[in-house]
Amino acid sequence: MTTPPAVGLFVTCLVDAMRPQIGFATLKLLEQAGCRVDVPRAQTCCGQPAGNSGDRKAAAALAKQVIAAFEKFDYLVAPSGSCVGQIRSYPALMDNPGWRRRAEDLAAKSFEILSFLHDVMGWRPNGVRLDATATYHDSCSGLRELGVEAQPRALLESVEGLEMRPLNGANVCCGFGGTFCVKYPEISTAIVSEKSANIAATGADLLLAGDLGCLMNMAGRLHREGAATRCFHTAEVLAGMADGPAIGEDT
Amino acid sequence: MSARDDILAAIRTGLTHGRDGALPRQTPAQIAAEAAALLADPDEIRPALSGPDPVAAFIAKCANPALGVTLERLAGWEALPQAVAAYLTRHDLGPRIAVSGDARLDRLAQLPLETHRDTAPDEAAAISVALWGIAETGSVVIHSAPDQPILNAMLPRHWLVVLDETRILPFLDDYAAPAAPAPRNAVLITGSSGTTDIEGYFVRGAHGPGFVHVLLISR
Amino acid sequence: MADAAFKQRAHDALADTNLKTAIDRTTGTAETKRAIAVEAFPEFQAARSRAAAIKDHVIANLDHYLIEFERNATASGAQVHWARDAAEAAAIVTKICTDADAKIVTRAKSMLGEEIGLPHALEEAGIERVETDLAEHIIQLAQERPSHIIWPAMHRTREDVATLFFKDHHPPPEADDPAAMVASARRVLRAKFMAADVGISGANFLVADTGATCTVTNEGNAELSTTPPRIHIVTAGIEKIVPSTDHAMALLRVLVRSATGGEITQYTTFHCGPKRPGDADGPEEMHIVLVDNGRTRMIGDEFRQMLRCIRCGACMNHCVVYRQIGGHAYGGTYPGPMGAVLTPVLDGLAQSRDLPHACTMNGRCEEVCPVRIPLKTLLKAWRVRTWDEGLVEKPLRYGLGLWGFAARRPWLYHLGARMALPVMRLFGRGWIRRLPLAGGWTDSRDLPAPAARSFMDQYRRQQKDARK
Ligand code: SF4
Numbered sequence: 034m035t036t037p038p039a040v041g042l043f044v045t046c047l048v049d050a051m052r053p054q055i056g057f058a059t060l061k062l063l064e065q066a067g068c069r070v071d072v073p074r075a076q077t078c079c080g081q082p083a084g085n086s087g088d089r090k091a092a093a094a095l096a097k098q099v100i101a102a103f104e105k106f107d108y109l110v111a112p113s114g115s116c117v118g119q120i121r122s123y124p125a126l127m128d129n130p131g132w133r134r135r136a137e138d139l140a141a142k143s144f145e146i147l148s149f150l151h152d153v154m155g156w157r158p159n160g161v162r163l164d165a166t167a168t169y170h171d172s173c174s175g176l177r178e179l180g181v182e183a184q185p186r187a188l189l190e191s192v193e194g195l196e197m198r199p200l201n202g203a204n205v206c207c208g209f210g211g212t213f214c215v216k217y218p219e220i221s222t223a224i225v226s227e228k229s230a231n232i233a234a235t236g237a238d239l240l241l242a243g244d245l246g247c248l249m250n251m252a253g254r255l256h257r258e259g260a261a262t263r264c265f266h267t268a269e270v271l272a273g274m275a276d277g278p279a280i281g282e283d284t
Numbered sequence: 285m286s287a288r289d290d291i292l293a294a295i296r297t298g299l300t301h302g303r304d305g306a307l308p309r310q311t312p313a314q315i316a317a318e319a320a321a322l323l324a325d326p327d328e329i330r331p332a333l334s335g336p337d338p339v340a341a342f343i344a345k346c347a348n349p350a351l352g353v354t355l356e357r358l359a360g361w362e363a364l365p366q367a368v369a370a371y372l373t374r375h376d377l378g379p380r381i382a383v384s385g386d387a388r389l390d391r392l393a394q395l396p397l398e399t400h401r402d403t404a405p406d407e408a409a410a411i412s413v414a415l416w417g418i419a420e421t422g423s424v425v426i427h428s429a430p431d432q433p434i435l436n437a438m439l440p441r442h443w444l445v446v447l448d449e450t451r452i453l454p455f456l457d458d459y460a461a462p463a464a465p466a467p468r469n470a471v472l473i474t475g476s477s478g479t480t481d482i483e484g485y486f487v488r489g490a491h492g493p494g495f496v497h498v499l500l501i502s503r
Numbered sequence: 504m505a506d507a508a509f510k511q512r513a514h515d516a517l518a519d520t521n522l523k524t525a526i527d528r529t530t531g532t533a534e535t536k537r538a539i540a541v542e543a544f545p546e547f548q549a550a551r552s553r554a555a556a557i558k559d560h561v562i563a564n565l566d567h568y569l570i571e572f573e574r575n576a577t578a579s580g581a582q583v584h585w586a587r588d589a590a591e592a593a594a595i596v597t598k599i600c601t602d603a604d605a606k607i608v609t610r611a612k613s614m615l616g617e618e619i620g621l622p623h624a625l626e627e628a629g630i631e632r633v634e635t636d637l638a639e640h641i642i643q644l645a646q647e648r649p650s651h652i653i654w655p656a657m658h659r660t661r662e663d664v665a666t667l668f669f670k671d672h673h674p675p676p677e678a679d680d681p682a683a684m685v686a687s688a689r690r691v692l693r694a695k696f697m698a699a700d701v702g703i704s705g706a707n708f709l710v711a712d713t714g715a716t717c718t719v720t721n722e723g724n725a726e727l728s729t730t731p732p733r734i735h736i737v738t739a740g741i742e743k744i745v746p747s748t749d750h751a752m753a754l755l756r757v758l759v760r761s762a763t764g765g766e767i768t769q770y771t772t773f774h775c776g777p778k779r780p781g782d783a784d785g786p787e788e789m790h791i792v793l794v795d796n797g798r799t800r801m802i803g804d805e806f807r808q809m810l811r812c813i814r815c816g817a818c819m820n821h822c823v824v825y826r827q828i829g830g831h832a833y834g835g836t837y838p839g840p841m842g843a844v845l846t847p848v849l850d851g852l853a854q855s856r857d858l859p860h861a862c863t864m865n866g867r868c869e870e871v872c873p874v875r876i877p878l879k880t881l882l883k884a885w886r887v888r889t890w891d892e893g894l895v896e897k898p899l900r901y902g903l904g905l906w907g908f909a910a911r912r913p914w915l916y917h918l919g920a921r922m923a924l925p926v927m928r929l930f931g932r933g934w935i936r937r938l939p940l941a942g943g944w945t946d947s948r949d950l951p952a953p954a955a956r957s958f959m960d961q962y963r964r965q966q967k968d969a970r971k
Contacts, residue, residue: 053958087890091907173865210863215943222947253948281951283933287585298802433783460748481638492723
């Protein structure tokens with residue numbers, strides 16, 4: 034590759050506030066893969082809470098903010114399948130043809146971190162080691178909207194010392210669903226309890242996934258149930274940053 | 285306006301003044317061409333046959349236990365009476381069978397059996413001749429006709445059906461053309477009647493026959 | 504029904520462990536069987552796309568095909584009726600029955616019949632209604648509504664069924680195992696089949712070029728409901744049209760695999776007009792009632808693609824929400840993802856505003872839908888309408904408004920984050936067990952405490968330090 038691609042890192046609001054380490058892991062991975070990375074200051078949220086609640090106007094306004102902040106880069110990369118899924122759906126929110134074109138351009142170059150590393154950059158972990166057993170949950174948006182399924186597994190395979198265990202129902206929703214989990218907490222709890230039982234049944238030390246929302250939901254339920262499973266974003270493992278506190282452990 | 289006019293008008297309005305703007309309206313010829321094009325490459329959207337030829341594929345399908353059918357090959361129509369008698373004995377059904385009006389079944393009269401035309405609601409066994417077989421699914425097809433009461437295939441506990449193997453069509457979509465014009469009732473029957481309505485348990489003979497026996501007449 | 508009603512029904516359903524067992528059994532088996540059937544049919548994905556294209560073609564030319572169907576059905580001797588809405592449809596059917604002085608009516612399961620309130624209408628008219636599908640027979644005895652579009656009685660355990668049958672079947676079943684109970688229902692219903700004056704069925708397809716209606720069943724009850732009586736009435740939604748028998752076959756391949764995992768139903772029957780001269784059996788009259796009931800409205804709005812639905816039930820079998828709360832909690836005729844799209848059309852959005860929201864948007868339903876209906880997109884369209892029509896609960900509305908205000912002003916947002924995060928950390932540093940206003944989360948889950956400083960805050964400091 035001649036000039037390294039310019040990547041705008043979209044941190045996502047959840048990572049920004051709840052677990053910055055995932056952002057730093059993503060940054061590190063992108064740099065390792067040979068990207069020039071910038072983090073535009075004019076970013077907040079992709080607009081999913083508004084979009085999923087039916088507030089099209091607010092979702093469109095946030096979409097325009099993201100488009101304006103990121104269209105100058107070769108790529109937008111985020112550590113979340115659901116945020117990238119939302120960004121890829123921006124064109125449908127735009128009524129004006131000019132904005133729609135800009136939204137389409139951005140949608141075409143927006144990627145979730147693991148598929149970006151694997152498919153676009155052809156990057157593989159080198160010399161990353163983690164002595165643990167782990168299981169992997171497919172977060173729904175990444176899986177079904179972006180086809181993120183083989184990439185994280187392939188990347189994790191190159192982590193030395195890591196033993197992956199299959200998760201029964203790995204592709205079944207964990208019950209997070211954004212505002213769903215607080216609007217219908219009872220249903221959400223019933224769903225995540227089935228998930229946590231499946232996770233516990235693997236006996237793995239770690240639960241890995243690619244979306245912080247789902248991870249917080251599963252980790253929160255596992256912890257409430259007294260399980261010892263520790264939860265990390267896949268990017269943290271690949272960046273060699275899974276040796277510190279897991280999600281919810283005192284920082 | 286009549287309900288018919290209202291509904292047709294609402295469809296046209298929806299299609300031409302709907303949220304997605306006006307859908308281009310097509311002429312009947314264009315519609316027919318588009319409909320035909322949707323089926324132009326049938327092999328792309330149907331499974332391969334489960335045998336080297338339609339007869340083998342049909343037999344293979346009937347061997348699937350989920351269908352709940354038994355199949356017996358006969359050398360010719362002459363072998364039919366013996367096979368029917370043997371089936372009734374094997375299943376302890378008594379020397380009685382309801383026989384549809386097909387003339388080729390008249391030869392059953394040579395057996396020491398009581399045969400009758402009308403199938404009773406609690407009939408133990410009845411026999412019909414299928415018009416076609418379909419290899420793709422292992423189905424047999426009967427058409428309502430003066431000599432084919434539909435109830436003859438629905439009421440008995442044991443339904444015997446004779447199928448001439450020259451009548452086996454490869455695929456479901458090979459059936460409509462030779463079947464035209466449509467009879468009042470065309471029934472594609474695939475295995476015995478069954479239900480999974482109680483806790484998903486599969487139970488045979490829900491309303492229709494619990495046993496279907498195909499007598500396949502070889503060429 | 505108000506917001507509280509849905510939540511209450513969901514709450515009750517979640518508390519019912521029997522229900523959960525019943526749901527898991529049926530949907531679990533359906534999921535496994537479908538997966539095996541799809542695996543054995545490599546052309547499945549292409550067949551799905553084609554099925555969607557066939558349905559789109561029909562909807563785009565629906566007026567043409569309905570007229571063609573009417574012409575051919577009439578030529579076959581059937582009488583075609585049109586109904587704008589549920590009440591009109593039910594009235595047409597009841598009038599045919601009362602005009603014929605019908606005492607007993609057998610009905611072969613049809614969700615459209617439920618949609619137009621036919622069971623109730625027949626009862627009002629004083630006609631004895633006999634449900635012949637085994638599951639419908641069960642829920643008729645239990646005086647309930649279907650909880651699934653393929654297995655209407657899936658919420659009932661074997662023990663429940665035994666209780667009902669022992670009470671109502673004379674003589675009672677010989678034992679309480681499924682086989683004995685099915686045999687008992689066969690016995691009880693057989694007499695009704697033969698005594699009925701009218702048989703009512705739905706239609707899986709209306710075949711335009713022959714005028715035939717097509718029913719698919721595994722039990723054989725449709726044939727027994729429609730052959731012996733004097734009159735056969737079909738009620739069908741106008742979207743059930745297909746151009747030809749061959750098109751019906753193409754849809755049948757994906758329908759049956761998606762519904763039960765079979766390749767074809769045991770009985771696939773085409774009904775074309777009344778008994779013909781010389782025919783050994785069959786009804787003397789055949790009536791077909793074509794029902795709109797909101798469908799033409801869907802053609803003109805963003806829900807047009809929902810008219811592709813062939814009622815296979817796969818979306819609910821694969822829905823995490825349905826599998827927790829079952830069908831009755833949805834409160835409409837149709838449950839699960841397809842019901843969440845259809846119920847607002849049929850019952851009004853105000854009555855069913857929760858349904859499009861009670862979904863995690865995980866997309867598994869549209870991944871399995873045999874006609875590729877973008878269910879998520881359609882549910883989102885309903886969410887937009889609930890927002891625009893002020894049907895979203897106030898606290899959420901205000902909360903989101905505040906969030907949106909800040910999120911559109913990055914400087915304010917980042918400042919807010921700097922100030923808010925330490926406050927949240929007052930409730931805990933590792934795990935937060937209880938947080939005011941966040942009971943929805945913390946009642947059942949611990950919440951990881953946020954970071955002391957946000958990513959943007961830390962990153963900016965790093966950049967500053969690096970420049971020094
Ligand atoms: S929406 Fe799709 S999956 Fe659901 S019942 Fe209809 S056709 Fe089947």
